Amino acid sequence: MKTATRRVLIGPVLLLLAALLAMAAVAAPGAYAAGGLDAAAAVLRKGPxxxxxxxxxQFPASQADALTKKIKDSGKxxxxxxxxRTSDYQPRTLLQDLRTKVGISGVYAVEFGDRFNAGADxxxxxxxxxxxxxxxxxxxSYPTVAERLNSFVDTAAGEARGHAPSSWGSTGGAGFDTGTAIGIGALIVIGGGGAYAITxxxxRRRAEEERAALEELRVVVDEDITAFxxxxxxxxxDPGEPGADDAMRADYAHALDAYEDAKSxxxxxxxxxxxxxxxxxxxxGRFSLATLAARREGKPVPERRxxxxxxxxxxxSAVDVAWAxxxxxxxxxxxxxxxxxxLDEGREPLARTVRTPQGDRPYWDAGPAYAPWAGGYFGSGLLPGLLVGTVLGHMMMSTPAYGADFGGYQGADGGDVTGADFNPDDFGGGFGDGGFGGGDGGFGGDF
Incomplete structure (x- = not known):
């Protein structure tokens, strides 16, 4: 029995050590590779x-290597x-496309021809x-690309949240030798059982928290569905009433469909x-009702707000107002x-309140469970700015579990692999309109 058990353990260990030794023998990829977004993404998944x-x-290998070391040492x-600036890269969607192909949440900076821009999850x-x-x-007005990029990285690495992607490997130091591989292999075998139990x-704890949060939300959402x-x-x-046209009937049908979709x-x-x-x-659905009302009254169809x-x-909404x-x-x-x-009369607006242990409170002063509720209404591009300085806004910015566990709109932690699963609103519709959080409207223009 002991021999059989030993064989079961030795097999995986030998395979693991062989894989680790093979990894140690392969040189880390350099910063240079054939051009194009696919090549850029492949390199950035393995290094910064x-x-x-x-x-x-513009940026020789020695400078690229030094910047790589600086970023890796920061761990961000x-x-x-x-x-x-060639036709391989489309200016209006460059940062969004690069983020999509790399598939890792983080801060992305691009020197594109003689222009610089950046964006971030x-x-x-x-x-x-x-x-x-x-x-x-x-x-x-830095005279060189190296000065511009180093200036950006020096600040961004200090402010960025999250961790360096695991796919980057070692962040510097002694490297990855045979002894390290053997040690890692032994630790994995010894700690495997405990790690599995902890996982x-x-x-189970996360599932219990999610169930509790969902039930808390269910009360509020059911009230919204009932109200609609x-x-x-x-x-x-009545779709058959005099004066009803196809556009009105389509609005009405869309509102009914939205109601059923929400319940489902x-x-x-x-x-x-x-x-x-x-x-x-x-x-x-509510926008469809607003559109239907305008058509029936002979008014212009309202803009989507x-x-x-x-x-x-x-x-x-009808207008934007300043409020604190x-x-x-x-x-x-x-x-x-x-x-x-x-507000014009100096009165308080009719705020949406939800139940909390401290009594009924406006939703923006409630806990993180209401983040996905608010996000569905307002979307990720608008929500953070609306909630700055509120309890819910603080949760969005400071609680990692908020985004990871409860569907909050701030997305994954820096360095997490998300693939193409990120909200494109966070990266804008292109450089021409200031997308991706750029500082000057993006690169803009076509070739």
Missing amino acids: VYVDPRASG PVFVAVLP PRVMPRSAVQNLVGAVNRS RRNR GEELDRLDF AMAAAEHPRDVQAVTRALED PPCFFDPRHGP PSGGAERTVPVCAADKAR
Whole structure:
């Protein structure tokens, strides 16, 4: 019996050591490789710096190696690409496409021809911080690419949240030798059983927390679904009534579909993040009702605007107003006409309150469980700015579990592999419109 057990253990150990020794024998990839986004992404998944060979005159290998060491030593997920301005790279979607292909959350800086820009997953660095940093670098008029990139990295590495990707390997020092491989192999075998037990316990704890958060959300979401259903019941519209046209009937049908979609999504929800689909459907349905009302009254179809910040059940917002939460900084929020009138009269808006252990509170002063609820209504591009200085906003910016466990819109921690699963709003629609959090509107233009 002991012999059989020993054989079971020795086999995997030998295979593991062989794999580790093979890894040790392979040299780390350099910063240079054939041009194109695929080549850039392949290099950046294995190290922090990529230089297209056609741009090597701007940033030679010695400088690229020094910058690579600096970033690795910082242990932060900062990616740098130096690219020529050629048709291989599309200016308006360059940073978004690069982030998609690399598939790792982090800060991405690109020297593109003679232009510089950067962006980041908001969980790693807030959009305003990226904009300020890029603007400062560009306004400093550094004479060389090396000075510009080093200036950016020096600050970004100090401010970025998260960790260097595990795919980068060692962050410097003595390297990875045979003795290290053998030691790692032994530790893995010895600690494997304990690690497995810890992993199972953590998974159970996370599942319990998610179930509790989902049940907390369910009360609020069911109230929203019911409120929208009551709006549909009160709607005095018959698709066959005189004056009804195809556009009106389409709006009405879309609102009914949104109601059914919201109910189905809530019934199928298994995680807090699944609630985003519910509130997104409700927001879509309410806009359809607003469009139907305008058509019936002979008014122009309203522009698509976010819902009222104070209570999304009020429907699409009418205007943006300056507002500050108690003890917080002023910011611009979208509000409905009724809440705008209340604010103009010096009264408090009708805020959406939720139950908390401290009593009913506005949703922005409640806990992190309400993040996916709010995210479905407002989307990741708008939500962080609206919530700065509130309890929910603080959770978004400071609690890693907020994004990872509860579907919060700040996304994964820096250095985590997400593939193409990130909100493109965080990276903008292209450099021409200031996308990806760039400091000066991006590279812009076509070839």
